[in-house]
Amino acid sequence: MVSDEAAGSSDEDGSGGEADVQDCSRINEDRELKDKLLRKYSGYISTLKHAFSKQKKKGKLPKEARQILLNWWNIHNKWPYPTEADKVALAESTGLDQKQINNWFINQRKRHWKPSENMQFSVVDSLYGPFFMND
Known part of the structure; x- marks a missing residue:
């Protein structure tokens, strides 16, 4: 037989669950914010990427x-x-x-x-x- 203490109490399980829910909530909020920013600024980002890829090295002097x-x-x-x-x-x-x-x-x-x-x-x-x- 296993005692209640060895199996863990129900209070410990509940506190860990709340932290997991908060972490998941925070991750979802971050993801939503990232998606919103990408939708709004994706045109600017691709333009910047293109501009930076052109500016690698100016090259030799004339x-x-x-x-x-x-x-x-x-x-x-x-x-x-x-x-x-x-x-x-x-x-x-x-x-x-x-x-x-x-x-x-x-x-x-x-x-x-x-x-x-x-x-x-x-x-x-x-x-x-x-x-x-x-x-």
Whole structure:
């Protein structure tokens, strides 16, 4: 035989049932709200999805602009850090924003420029002084 305590009381079953009913009610309300919003704004959502799918990546800079930047790069390949005046002039001649000019030079230096060893030592010496001192 099983006692009433081992089987559980009827009070415990009732409290769990109320919570389940509230959860179901909340889920149904959420679903109704979602359906209502989708009906009302589905046209806008599909338009936004279409617009975002077109805007993935703008792509490369115009060929003429890249050529102007590369010409500057080739002339100044030992120290490819344009001054602010250079950046303004390059922006005017290429039709690009200064931010685009800056980014192009940052990427170009990372990908294609390695300072010579002499230059690295001279930069370090100018920052910290000569490594070896004469006695």
